Structure formats: C-alpha cells, structure tokens
Amino acid sequence: MKYVLALAAASLLAFAACSDDGSTNPATDTASPTDTTAPDTTEADTEGGDATSPEDTTATCEHPCLNAFGKNDKSLCPSPQSDWNCVEGCCELKFRCADDDDCRALGYDEGQCTDERFDCRCTVTTGVCYAFYCAADADCESGEICAAGSCQVPPAATGLTPRILNRPTALTTGATMTLATDLVDPTNADVAVAATGLTFTSDHDDVAAVSAEGVVTGGSAQGTATITAATAGGQTATWTVRNVLPATDGFTAVIADEVTAEAAAGKYAILDHTGGAVLVEDVIPTDGVIRYENPTAAALDLHVYATDHDWISWLGADAHATLYLPLARTLNSKVELDMAGDVVAEGTTLEGAGIVRGMPDMADYLREGSLEIGLTSFALSSALFDFNLKVLLGSDVKRFLDPNHHIPQVDGSSPLTVPGGIVFNLAGPAVPSFVLTAGEGHHRMWTLSGRLDITEIGEYSATIVNAVTGGDLDFTQIVGAVFPLFRNFWSGFVADVDVTATGPGSAETTVDPKLRMPLGLEQSLDVPPLPELGGLGYADALFILGGALTVDGFLVPLGLNGGADTSNKEQNPPDGIADANEHTPEKDPFMLPLAPLYGGLQGPHSSYLTALVAVAIKGSGDPRPDSGSGILVRSEPGHGPAAAPTLPAFLGFPLTSAWSSETRVATVGAQAGADVQRVLFKGKTGRHWTIWLNGATSVTVPTPPEGVDDRATTNIESVLVNCLDLADGEDMAAIAAPGGTTLDNLLGHVSRISFVDVKSPIVLPEQ
Known part of the structure; x- marks a missing residue:
C-alpha cells in the first residue's frame, strides 16, 4: 500500500513533467458533481484568450470588453465584474439563480448542476446552483422518501416485497430475537420503506414461535424453524433460525x-x-x-x-x-500472478478462500483525468476493532504492472506486492484490476474509485516527493497527501457477491462494480488530540471511513479521508494534533465526503457509521509498538449522518x-x-x-x-x-447470550476501541 500510493502520486508528477507537449494542463473537468460553476471550455471565455475580430463583436455589444490588444478583458465589464463573463469581446451576465425553480429550469443548461438524477437547488446568497442530495426521508417533503440521494414519491405498497435483515442465529429456550423488516421495490433496489401490515408465521412453533410484532422466541424443542413474513398481497420473505436446548442445571x-x-x-x-x-x-x-x-x-x-x-x-x-x-472461518490466502495476469500455483495459497477479480465500471462516472485509482473490498465487521490495511483493502498480491503501462522510469519486468483491492491506471492500464480473496458464501462488495487530473496533486507534490525520495517511505505523509483527493470519487456497491468455489485451482468469481453514486454528502469532523504512546510518540496516521451500518453488523464504506499529525516533521514537529489544513493558524476540521445510501443499503433500520482510526505505522528504528485507537459514531436508524458530530477522546x-x-x-x-x-x-x-x-x-x-x-x-x-x-x-x-445483540453484531454497539501489539516487550522511556 505504501508503495502503490507513493507510486501513484510520484508517477503522476512525472507524467505531468514528461508529456509530449511539455504542458501540465489537466483534462477538462466538464461534469464534476462537485463543481459549482459552469466549466470554462471556450478559449474566448477567458480574461486573456483570443477573441473573434473586433468588427464581429463591437457593433452588437452593449458592453464591449476587448482591450487595446484585441484580447478579452473582463475588467472592462460593468461593476461588479464577478457578475460578468467576457465572451468573444462582449460582456455577458453570468447566470444567477434567485430560487430553486431557476436552478431546476436552467441550472443544468448553465452547467452548475451536472447530474440530472439529483435536484438542482439555489444558494440564494451567492446565486449559484448546486446538486442536492438527501441522506434520509426527513430531508424530503411530506409523502416522499429518500432513495439513492434523491427525493421520490414511493410506489404503492401493493407492489413491494418484504425483506428480513437479520443474520442467521441460534436461540435457546426462552431467548428472543426481534426481526428487522422493511418493504422493497423488486424493480428498484434503491427503494425501501417501513414495513406495515406484515403477518408472521413459524413452521415449527415448538422450535421457535413468532409474535405478531416479529419477535421470535426459542421453544422447548431442538431443531430448525422457518419464519415467514407475508404482506396482505401474498409477497413473502423467510428467515431460518436454529433452536438448541440448554443444560438442565x-x-x-x-x-x-x-x-x-x-x-x-x-x-x-x-x-x-x-x-x-x-x-x-x-x-x-x-x-x-x-x-x-x-x-x-x-x-x-x-x-x-x-x-x-x-x-x-x-x-x-x-x-x-x-x-x-x-x-x-479460517481464511488463509496469498496470491501471485504472472505477467499475463494468470495465477501462479506455486506462489498462491487458497485455504478456505476463492479469488474474486474485476475492475470498477466507470461508464457513468463524469470526471476526466489521467490517473484512475480504485479501492475495492468487502464489507467490514468486528475486524475494524484491530484495524489494519489488509482489513480495508484485502490481502497482498504479488503481480506485475501491465506491460503497456505509461508510468515513466518504472521497470515493469519485476513484480511488485500491492493490496489486492487496488486499481491504478495512468493514461492507460498499470494495475488494471483488483484481485481479492473471500471465503465461501455471500459477500457485500464496495468500491471507491475515480479519476484525478495532474493539477489536483500539485499542492501535495513536495510532500509526496519528500516521502518517495527519503529512502524509508513515511506512510503518514502519503495518507495525508493522497486520501483527501478522493473527495471527487464515486461509490459502487454490489449487494451479493456469491463465492462458490474455494481452494487451490478453484474457479474465479468475476465482478465489475459499477460506479453509481457521487460522494455528495459531507460530514465535518473536529478530530480530538491523537492518542499518545507513553512518551514514544503518537498514533499519528489518521484514517477516516464512513458508510452504511447494516442491521447484521457490517460497515459498507461509502467515503473516506485521511490525514496525519504532521505533513513535515522538520517544519512542524509531531504534537498529537491532526489538522486538516496546516497552512492556517486555526485548527481545521476534516471533511468526510459520503455517498447517500443506495442499492439496498437504505431503509428505516439503516444507519450511517463513521470510524476515525489513528494508527502508529512503524518506520525504521521506530520505538513505537504497532497500535491504533478508533472512534465510532453512528446515526440513529433511518436518519442521515450528523453534520458535525461531537467526538469523544480517543x-x-x-x-x-x-x-x-x-x-x-x-x-x-x-x-x-x-x-x-x-x-x-x-x-x-x-x-x-x-x-x-x-x-x-x-x-x-x-x-x-x-x-x-x-x-x-x-x-x-x-x-x-x-x-x-x-x-x-x-x-x-x-x-x-443467545438472542438480541450478539458477538457477531458488535460493530453497532461499540463507541471506542484501541489495540497495541505486545508480541515484543514495550520499552517505555524512563520518567
């Protein structure tokens, strides 16, 4: 991971410096969902660009704006000049909205809103339109629901089917489990509403009975029972539960x-x-x-x-x-690929695991750029409590760069080791696909992927070059420099990846998760002081994950950010303060971009979860033990994320x-x-x-x-x-105990965590 992030950043800089025409201009961003002004795609629509000859424009202009050199000059437009563009020698008023109706009528044509799936609304104080994303039903008008970030009128209940969201479990006599149910549109996975009018039945009441409210109780007989939830129209969902008999005394x-x-x-x-x-x-x-x-x-x-x-x-x-x-389950995997991308049997271990391979589908993604980065993996559960990069991005894979890669000064004849969930392409394929491993069964897959252009990385270039050329990579600098750039990525989600083949030589599963959802929501996080390691330093690399917390206790990431105690240890020595912008005197909050819930993740029982994890990633000669501390913040079920939650101490x-x-x-x-x-x-x-x-x-x-x-x-x-x-x-x-919240559903019931490695003795400085 260290190598790939550094390689991505450094190679982008090199690519900028080595382009054929010597230019460092980025590809034009014509449709970024975060843009708030129309893209500048006409050369004449600039302060200094060439315009059509004066005789073509001056006769028809109410306010000409050609200067003495025949150039467009917006300073010749009426005051305030910020309200005008100089286009082909004529001053033209910029579009300014007065209300939401203006934006709905003209905001898309003016380029201030780009994705017609989302409502275009007006910021009256600035006159600029913006894309509105709902996070929950409360953000919508009465009678509407929030579905994939857009307020919609729900379909008639007669067309909806029930869903039972609990994971399988085992009960004992008298133990109870309350079923979490909702109604979903079988033709549109983005629509889920509260379940009303369901009838619950059990096929073996002596094994497990169910009440009219959906409370399942373990019975007097051992065995398996199937619980059915049915609508008045006959649509059904089933859930299977084991019941076992406890010791007599x-x-x-x-x-x-x-x-x-x-x-x-x-x-x-x-x-x-x-x-x-x-x-x-x-x-x-x-x-x-x-x-x-x-x-x-x-x-x-x-x-x-x-x-x-x-x-x-x-x-x-x-x-x-x-x-x-x-x-x-025990899961032991290691994957090696040859130059053709085929599995090398001698270097691959698949114990209880199968390979899942693919690439993010960017067909609908709206931004342009030379660098493509994708982070893809499976939903996280209690493994978040002892966070490491393998948990987030999959096990390492030994593989080669694509033989036709365009990364300057990088030899592709030797393999490199990268996390399996990484995709990285620069003006062509480099690491074109993710290669993950998973156990047999059903898995939720997520991806956060997108494109960056050259200038976006400019302000971070010094930090990245220092990290890359310093010999021993300083990963905290890489995190702080690269992760904030993911704000313009999109989210992709696959609700069910079914791995049926595991073990050596097993068939692979292929999945190409489609990027569907902009990271249109935002959460402001005033990060508390980073945890100290007894005079040895701080847990100074900060990872911020946000996403959907499912009823069965999984986090599906829908956004990420990151930072560090300091981006330059010489100029700004570590002090345990994570500041999103070290260039301002005040301490700035970190902004976490988030995609709205979609694709079956939304519903009356769904929550947003934000995890802030500060970790100590050891470098050469580092006395700190491997360690980390995390804060978990949840929204109420059916509600959006808090705009600026109050965070406890690490x-x-x-x-x-x-x-x-x-x-x-x-x-x-x-x-x-x-x-x-x-x-x-x-x-x-x-x-x-x-x-x-x-x-x-x-x-x-x-x-x-x-x-x-x-x-x-x-x-x-x-x-x-x-x-x-x-x-x-x-x-x-x-x-x-059986029933209710159980150990496999603990993620939704923990507020803070910490971990420290004691395999080797921790040697603290003398006081």
Missing part, C-alpha cells in the same frame, strides 16, 4: 459458524476459573452445543479449539450461564501489558474508559485465537490438546491487547 455454550449459525467442529476445555483445574476436555458435540451439568465451581473458563474456525476463550463465565459464541493504550511465550502468561494493564479487554493472537496463516478476559488482568494461556497446533506460539504475526468501550446501555453478559 448448568453451563451451556453454543459454538456456531458466524455466517450460517451451523455447528462448528473441534475440541474444547472447561476450567475452574479460580483454581485453574481442568474440569472437562472433550470434542465439541455434533450439534455444536457444549453442556456442563451440575457444576461445582462458581465461575468457569471455556476454551474452544475449533478445527476450521477461529479459536475463542471466555473467562469467568457464570457456571449456569448460556453463551452464544459465533466463530469466523481511547488510550494499556502500555504496561505484556506477553511471555515462555511462561504463557498475558498481563493486561488497566485502561480508563475500557469496558471490555481481550487478547488476540493473530496468526500469519489466518489462524487466530481471541481470549475474552471479562475483568481478568492476567491469563495463563492453556496448552491446546495433543495433536492441535498451538495458536499462541506457532506462526504468530502479532499479540494484541484490544480494549472496547461499549455504547451506553450495552452489557457484555447480555451480548454473549
């Missing part, structure tokens, strides 16, 4: 796949939380339900060693508790935490504001282990059963101490 844990809620396989151990004695060690039952009857200990530690899933440990559980522990780091692979003891320091702490063992081959501490300040990590690789010591990439600040009113014991 004791401890129960449901171990399930987080995607399907089906049973996960493997082994487990139950220990006395106080004394550490092993009470049970066995194979997970085929139904995935661990039952421990008549416990003698008051509190238990459960360790689950799943075969094809992440491992999980839950410490200090009440001996009569019932837990629902959904597990992510959550700090428990820097006294430590891990010893020799003693197998993890010690976790206290952290003010953290409701929950956990230890994450992140494996290089996708084999992870999460230990939920639940108030414990240290844990002796158990040795796994014989014949099972030790995920605490084998092929370890990092050992993270992860702190979570739950949203107000949330309770971890309730989250771990």
Whole structure:
C-alpha cells in the first residue's frame, strides 16, 4: 500500500513533467458533481484568450470588453465584474439563480448542476446552483422518501416485497430475537420503506414461535424453524433460525459458524476459573452445543479449539450461564500472478478462500483525468476493532504492472506486492484490476474509485516527493497527501457477491462494480488530540471511513479521508494534533465526503457509521509498538449522518501489558474508559485465537490438546491487547447470550476501541 500510493502520486508528477507537449494542463473537468460553476471550455471565455475580430463583436455589444490588444478583458465589464463573463469581446451576465425553480429550469443548461438524477437547488446568497442530495426521508417533503440521494414519491405498497435483515442465529429456550423488516421495490433496489401490515408465521412453533410484532422466541424443542413474513398481497420473505436446548442445571455454550449459525467442529476445555483445574476436555458435540451439568465451581473458563474456525476463550463465565459464541472461518490466502495476469500455483495459497477479480465500471462516472485509482473490498465487521490495511483493502498480491503501462522510469519486468483491492491506471492500464480473496458464501462488495487530473496533486507534490525520495517511505505523509483527493470519487456497491468455489485451482468469481453514486454528502469532523504512546510518540496516521451500518453488523464504506499529525516533521514537529489544513493558524476540521445510501443499503433500520482510526505505522528504528485507537459514531436508524458530530477522546493504550511465550502468561494493564479487554493472537496463516478476559488482568494461556497446533506460539504475526468501550446501555453478559445483540453484531454497539501489539516487550522511556 505504501508503495502503490507513493507510486501513484510520484508517477503522476512525472507524467505531468514528461508529456509530449511539455504542458501540465489537466483534462477538462466538464461534469464534476462537485463543481459549482459552469466549466470554462471556450478559449474566448477567458480574461486573456483570443477573441473573434473586433468588427464581429463591437457593433452588437452593449458592453464591449476587448482591450487595446484585441484580447478579452473582463475588467472592462460593468461593476461588479464577478457578475460578468467576457465572451468573444462582449460582456455577458453570468447566470444567477434567485430560487430553486431557476436552478431546476436552467441550472443544468448553465452547467452548475451536472447530474440530472439529483435536484438542482439555489444558494440564494451567492446565486449559484448546486446538486442536492438527501441522506434520509426527513430531508424530503411530506409523502416522499429518500432513495439513492434523491427525493421520490414511493410506489404503492401493493407492489413491494418484504425483506428480513437479520443474520442467521441460534436461540435457546426462552431467548428472543426481534426481526428487522422493511418493504422493497423488486424493480428498484434503491427503494425501501417501513414495513406495515406484515403477518408472521413459524413452521415449527415448538422450535421457535413468532409474535405478531416479529419477535421470535426459542421453544422447548431442538431443531430448525422457518419464519415467514407475508404482506396482505401474498409477497413473502423467510428467515431460518436454529433452536438448541440448554443444560438442565448448568453451563451451556453454543459454538456456531458466524455466517450460517451451523455447528462448528473441534475440541474444547472447561476450567475452574479460580483454581485453574481442568474440569472437562472433550470434542465439541455434533450439534455444536457444549453442556456442563451440575457444576461445582462458581465461575468457569471455556476454551474452544475449533478445527476450521477461529479459536475463542471466555473467562469467568457464570457456571449456569448460556453463551452464544459465533466463530469466523479460517481464511488463509496469498496470491501471485504472472505477467499475463494468470495465477501462479506455486506462489498462491487458497485455504478456505476463492479469488474474486474485476475492475470498477466507470461508464457513468463524469470526471476526466489521467490517473484512475480504485479501492475495492468487502464489507467490514468486528475486524475494524484491530484495524489494519489488509482489513480495508484485502490481502497482498504479488503481480506485475501491465506491460503497456505509461508510468515513466518504472521497470515493469519485476513484480511488485500491492493490496489486492487496488486499481491504478495512468493514461492507460498499470494495475488494471483488483484481485481479492473471500471465503465461501455471500459477500457485500464496495468500491471507491475515480479519476484525478495532474493539477489536483500539485499542492501535495513536495510532500509526496519528500516521502518517495527519503529512502524509508513515511506512510503518514502519503495518507495525508493522497486520501483527501478522493473527495471527487464515486461509490459502487454490489449487494451479493456469491463465492462458490474455494481452494487451490478453484474457479474465479468475476465482478465489475459499477460506479453509481457521487460522494455528495459531507460530514465535518473536529478530530480530538491523537492518542499518545507513553512518551514514544503518537498514533499519528489518521484514517477516516464512513458508510452504511447494516442491521447484521457490517460497515459498507461509502467515503473516506485521511490525514496525519504532521505533513513535515522538520517544519512542524509531531504534537498529537491532526489538522486538516496546516497552512492556517486555526485548527481545521476534516471533511468526510459520503455517498447517500443506495442499492439496498437504505431503509428505516439503516444507519450511517463513521470510524476515525489513528494508527502508529512503524518506520525504521521506530520505538513505537504497532497500535491504533478508533472512534465510532453512528446515526440513529433511518436518519442521515450528523453534520458535525461531537467526538469523544480517543481511547488510550494499556502500555504496561505484556506477553511471555515462555511462561504463557498475558498481563493486561488497566485502561480508563475500557469496558471490555481481550487478547488476540493473530496468526500469519489466518489462524487466530481471541481470549475474552471479562475483568481478568492476567491469563495463563492453556496448552491446546495433543495433536492441535498451538495458536499462541506457532506462526504468530502479532499479540494484541484490544480494549472496547461499549455504547451506553450495552452489557457484555447480555451480548454473549443467545438472542438480541450478539458477538457477531458488535460493530453497532461499540463507541471506542484501541489495540497495541505486545508480541515484543514495550520499552517505555524512563520518567
């Protein structure tokens, strides 16, 4: 990622310097959705351009504007000159709107609005038209809904079909889940309205019954039930739920796949939380339900060693508790491509994964420019809690530049390693397609892509050149320089990418997400002081993501920005202050551009989520541990994003935490504001282990059963101490139980996070 962003920026500069005619003029932007004035495409419509000969114009001009040299000169027009253009020697009044009707009638013809999907409205104080994007129904007139940024009259309810938005889950006797439903237009995925008049039924009431309000309750029988929601017109949607029976008098844990809620396989151990004695060690039952009857200990530690899933440990559980522990599947992928773009089998690993390849479809995108950049990946869930670039942009891919690339002074005969979600083209193909990997099943795909012209990067050139030529790339400078340029990108979204083939040699899935939606909304973010790392520096690279928070707990990015503590450490030493514009004396907020919800993301249950993540990305000789801290801000369901939300402070780091692979003891320091702490063992081959501490300040990590690789010591990439600040009113014991909010839906219920790598000891400076 460092290399590609730097390469993109530096090569654009080189391309500007090396163009055939020596010019650095950009391609004309004739239709940017963010433009507020008509594009200047006529040479005569300039202050100094050549005009038609004077005799062609002076006789018919009320206000001539040719100067003594026969050039257009707007200074000869009446005052105020800002109201005039000088066109072919004649002063012409600029179009100025007085109300919205003026813009709807003339704003598109005048070029002040360019995309006729969106209403053209008037800024009366300036007389300039602008494109209006709604974010929610409240932005529209009575009787209208907001659909893909445009206010529309909804279709008749008789033509709509119901939708159940909850992810699959497992209940136990008496546990409940409230279904989130809406009505959608089967011919237009952008239209979703509140569901009224639905009738709910269950095909097995003894397994799971459903109330008239859509509340599903686990019954007295174990099995699977199908819940049906039906409209008066007979349109239906179904949802399947498992119900399992808990222990008669004791401890129960449901171990399930987080995607399907089906049973996960493997082994487990139950220990006395106080004394550490092993009470049970066995194979997970085929139904995935661990039952421990008549416990003698008051509190238990459960360790689950799943075969094809992440491992999980839950410490200090009440001996009569019932837990629902959904597990992510093991996913280990590495892709290598040859010069023709074909997979190199010897350099490729696909364990539980398949390849998804494609390129953003820019057919409808309105901007021109020499440089195309695309960022594409899949929706994020709780992986955001230990953010890294692979989470955002996919695993690295070893590949070659296109042999016909136009990047000056770059040798394409050697492969480079780039995140799989990157597309990068400069006046022709360079990295023309994304190459992602995903597990079997259904995935939501997003892309943020667009074009930049040469002059847009001009003000950042010094920063980029310094970063590229300094030997050791300073990624914080690259983020601050390049990410703000994405404001003119568009969003693309594919609601269902179905990966059916996984493993070595499996067939690839091809998807070309279409760019549909301008980033027409905007959020102002006054970023609080960046978190400090105990005198070692700050988490100084800032990533800002915004998008749709789905009912089932995923973030679909619809906009991004980024920045840094400082763009020049020599002139402006790091001080923990992230300023969007270092050239002004005051501290400026960061502006986050966002696409309106569309393509099935919108609806009465949908929210906007903004994530600000400050990370320490280590350079050569950097004493800081890999670390990050994040703030999560959500809108109310069915509402747009707050224009300028009040942000809490970043959550700090428990820097006294430590891990010893020799003693197998993890010690976790206290952290003010953290409701929950956990230890994450992140494996290089996708084999992870999460230990939920639940108030414990240290844990002796158990040795796994014989014949099972030790995920605490084998092929370890990092050992993270992860702190979570739950949203107000949330309770971890309730989250771990079946029904309601569960661990696989945690993204919508956490306000702040932090993580720090303790694989190597943290050495703090002496006080």
